[in-house]
Amino acid sequence: MSVPAAAGETAGDGDGGAPPDSAEAPAARALLYGEPLLDLPQDLYIPPEALEVFLEAFQGPLDLLLYLIRRQNFNILDIPLAEVTRQYLGYVEQIRRSNLELAADYLVMAAMLIEIKSRLLLPARPSEPGAEPEDPRAELVRRLLEYERIKLGALQLDELPLRGRDFLVAQVHIEQAVAERFPDVSADELRAAWADIVRRARLTQHHRISREQLSVREHMTLVLRRLQGRRFVEFHELFEIERGVPVLVVTFVALLELARERLLEITQAEAFAPIYVRLSWQPA
Known part of the structure; x- marks a missing residue:
């Protein structure tokens, strides 16, 4: 953009020199329908959650619970519910602030952990003589072990070569037609084939058996x-x-x-x- 000359001053030198240098054109901020957009619209609204990044490290409540157990090398058959529940609720509190709908499933699992812990604190129910008392954690342990087996199986399947991801199928198109060529047969081969046919015919002969009528x-x-x-x-x-x-x-x-x-x-x-x-x- 050129700047106007002051009053009483000439725009150039004595010999009518070159015009003043023009300013560099601003760069386009974006492309809209193929046209460069130089300035952002004044009424453009960007919602706050549009700039939020979610890192979904866990596939569900069982995945988070299994992660907490394996990270601290807890025995899955003897889970310290107090410590695991405290860590679990801390993670649920973090996701509840950002996404309440996502935290709903995790809250159900948290309620289950609290219920199991409360049942462990209560006196055990009387059982039949000789039978072991029921462990409230048994159902949770069964679900965790089954989920871990399925997860490991899915990882093993994912490591297998996948068509289109790990390899491509080679396709070759040959336009030239190849003439079919039959193999040469000698007289000895024909004689051996005929002898084999005669031998098999003798093996498949039919025998008629008649029986005498006795009274x-x-x-x-x-x-x-x-x-x-x-x-x-x-x-x-x-x-x-x-x-x-x-x-x-x-x-x-x-x-x-x-x-x-x-x-x-x-x-x-x-x-x-x-x-x-x-x-x-x-x-x-």
């Missing part, structure tokens, strides 16, 4: 015919061994059925003596 009633009639007119017959003489096991089984079942119906008698003089079979209506 227990028919063999009962045959046994009665063999005993007809004979006083005694040895047990083994009633079986036709040459006809196979199925016929032997059916003959034995026929003998048992005849004995059940009291049509024949099976006798033995003594142990390990021969077994005899006879018709029950024949005289001894």
Whole structure:
């Protein structure tokens, strides 16, 4: 900005020299819609909380309580509630001054700590003989241990490599088409493949099994015919061994059925003596 010359003085030298130096243009304070803003508006209002910085070091009441216990190396199974509650209330008082809504959850935990401490001061309730007295801190300890396990698990998961954060997936695009090339096959390989197919075909052959129709009633009639007119017959003489096991089984079942119906008698003089079979209506 040029300064006007005093009365009776010339603005330049005798030869009409250069004009006076102009002042340097002020720097822009900000950009508003792409245009430089040289001066701040006089009616600009900045709320006090807009310049406040919050450092959220804890994720909740349990996180704060676990921090106080671990920082002082307290035994989590034997928490000194008086000292921990005093430190906890001091932190809650600090956050209550700045954010009452944030302090609400912490106040609930503080009330729980005070309740547990008061229950410890009262006489223990009588329990059953042989049972240990109930510890008011047990539920709080269980929640702290469970929260600590979940927190450590979350930290371990966070340390695992994450796509997009720790590594990127490489992508390669090949426009040139590659002609498919089949492998060469020799005559020996074809012969070995054919031999393998024949071997597997022999392993999967089907076998047809037919069974002989045998009737227990028919063999009962045959046994009665063999005993007809004979006083005694040895047990083994009633079986036709040459006809196979199925016929032997059916003959034995026929003998048992005849004995059940009291049509024949099976006798033995003594142990390990021969077994005899006879018709029950024949005289001894």
